Amino acid sequence: MRLTVFSVSALLVVSLLERVSGLQTIVGKYGETVEVPCNKGNAKAEDIFITKWKYTKADSSTGDLLVKSGGQNAIASSDVDYLGRVNLTKDLSLRIAQAKLSDQKIFTCMVVIGTDIFEYPVQVKIEKAPSAPTITNQATKMEMGKLTTLGECSTKDANPAANIIWLKNNIPLVADEKVIKLTTDVQTDKTTGLLSTFSKLEYAAVKEDLNAKFACAVQHKSLASDLVSAPVTFVINYPTEKVSLQVISADPIKEGDNVTLKCKADGNPPPSSYSFHIKGKKVKIENSDMYTLTSVTRASTGEYKCSLVDNDTIANSANITVMYLDINMTRGKIVKHLDESFEATSTVNAAGVPQVSWSKNNAKLNAPPKFDKLKYSDSGVYECVVSMAGIVRKASFELIVQGAPVINKLTKRRSNDGNFKVLSCEAEGSPKPTVQWSINGTNATETPYVEGRITHRITIIPTVNLTVNCTVYNDLGQASKSLDVSTLFEEVTMDKREDSSDQTRVAVGVVIGVILAAVAIGLIYWIYMKRTRQGTWKTGEKEDGTLEESKKLEENQSQKAEV
Incomplete structure (x- = not known):
């Protein structure tokens, strides 16, 4: 059924x-x-x-x-x-x-x-899990210390209703009705019956909240973890309490540099204009926080200050030190005479302790140039380099040692093939001496003029014996020397005589050597024989042989000794 x-x-x-x-x-x-x-x-x-x-x-x-x-x-x-x-x-x-x-x-x-x-x-x-939270109606700016609506957080279509918490830098905010005030509302959808939660945050900001990140999170029993909104930041307005002055420039500051002064205030929004106090003069700069000192000098060293335009008591200062370096020294050409004394001096004016170095013709010197008696070799270009804190100063002079010329050496020699005579005149002086011979020659050559010295050479073929003069001169004086020069034929004859005399002396030496050698040999032989004869006699023994044999033996030995 x-x-x-x-x-x-x-x-x-x-x-x-x-x-x-x-x-x-x-x-x-x-x-x-x-x-x-x-x-x-x-x-x-x-x-x-x-x-x-x-x-x-x-x-x-x-x-x-x-x-x-x-x-x-x-x-x-x-x-x-x-x-x-x-x-x-x-x-x-x-x-x-x-x-x-x-x-x-x-x-x-x-x-x-x-x-x-x-x-x-x-x-x-x-x-029903709620939707992700969003922040709406957020404030554009906030006054420091004033309770202001920061924003509204909402999450929709949940069951049961979701709970909203507010976060500042990921730390939950707890309402105290003075600095933090939270207002929550839950609304039911007439069609679905789902619940939406709304939370309004009123907050009294402090200066430290300038870069703080605010967010809201949703807590719900059906969620494995909380849903968090995108963080938001807020502009917080507060008055300036202090300013700072920053010096923008290369370090160290040198004469000729540009130096920028930058004034920074801690207020928000920052001031648009500042007052700069430059060497006792107050300069107002509008729509900028910087002031530039161009091509500073040592006189620019001192204290600088910036302040608020409407309040000079809110100010800050900074000291500027401009580094400088001066060098005073004789420049150009310095002319001195041979054997004079000379000492290079320089005066340095600097903001600190500089380093000083000297060089001569680009070669480093261990000490400043100082001479008790100048030589021609002391001539040259001397440079003084002074440096400090990135500043470099240079000064140079050319030292010229002058003196009347002298002839150090006057010589003659035959050429390698024996067909010429080569005359050399070695002179010293400054300015460069001019060399003049009393005879015309060929193949005239001159060594480079170095450290006041020069050597002049000529080639001649003397047909008669003669005396040759070498004269050297410059603006300061002159000197002369003479040299006897014989013909090439006479020198050849003299050479042969010298060669013959040398051969005779050699022959005589050989003969004398042979005689001395013979005498030495005979003397040695005589000593030997004498020792031999003495050695054949024995005390208390009778001689062997006859008297005649003994005499013959003595005669033979005597003859051998004479030979």
Whole structure:
């Protein structure tokens, strides 16, 4: 027999001995499918005669959803709220599609097993995660110390309602109604029933909040972590309490440099104009915070100050030291005479302790030039280099040592082939001496003029014996020397005589050497024989041989000795 929904209801009203189990709660996600178990999933479909799902309405009345008898298909009620949204699973669980907030109610699974009837109520709750928070109506600027609406944070379409907290530099703000004031409002969507939360932050800013980052975060039970808005910063206005003066320039500051003074205030917004105090003179600069000193000098050294235009007491100062370096020394050409004394001096005027170095003809000197007696070799270009703190000054002079010329050496020699005579005149003097010979010559050459010395050479072929003069002169005087020069023929004859005399002396030396050698040999032989004869005599012994033999022996030895 097939039971209708109404007959089952009547049966239940009359004969049901209710056995109600403890209330179970499940949470479903908004818009998703929610599955409500019957008897916590412990009911066996083959043992159940009739299964019915119903729900409790707001007025405590009940509404039917569907009923299933034995192995037959479930029959759904005509409830418009659930039309097409509910069905049963194999284990008799109620499946509700597209969950709504209106699905938050108690659903009851009623089963008939044999002659017993059981009810298993389940509380269903629907949760909806809120949207990401956003900050709107934010302030464009804030007055320091004044409670001002910083902005409004909102998060929408949640269930239950989301909680909003405010953060400053990631640290939660706690309302104290003086510096921090929070106002929260929750609104319900008339169509969906979802909840939107709004929070307004009123804040009294301090100077340190100038670069602070404010954000709002959402806390909700359905979220694994909080949602945080994009951080925002605010312009905070506060008056200037102090200024600072910055000197912008190369270090160190040297004469001729440009120096910029920059005045900076701690107020917000900063002043657009400043007063610069330059050497006792007050200069107002509008729409700028800088003042430039061009081509500073040592007179620019001193204290400089900047201040607010309308308040000279809010000021700051800085000292500027301009480095300078002067060198005073004789320049150009310095002419001195030979054997005079000379000492180079220089006067340095500097802002500090400089380094001084000297050089002569680009070669470094260990000390400033100082001479007790000048020589021609002391002539040259002397340079003094003074440096300090990146400043370099140079000064130079040319020292010229002058003297009347002298002839150091006058010589003659034959050329290598013996056909000429080469005359050399070595002179010394400054300015450069001019060399003049008393005889004309050929192949005239002159060595480079170095350190006051010069050598002049000529080639001649003398046909007669003569005396040659060498004369040297400059603006300061002259000197002359003479030299006897013989003909080439006479020098050849003299050379031969000298060669013959030399050969005779050699021959005599050889003869004398031979005689001395012979005498030495004879003397040595005589000593030897004498020692031999003395050695043949023995004391107390009788001679062997006759008297005649002994005399002959002595004569023979005597002859040998004479030879």
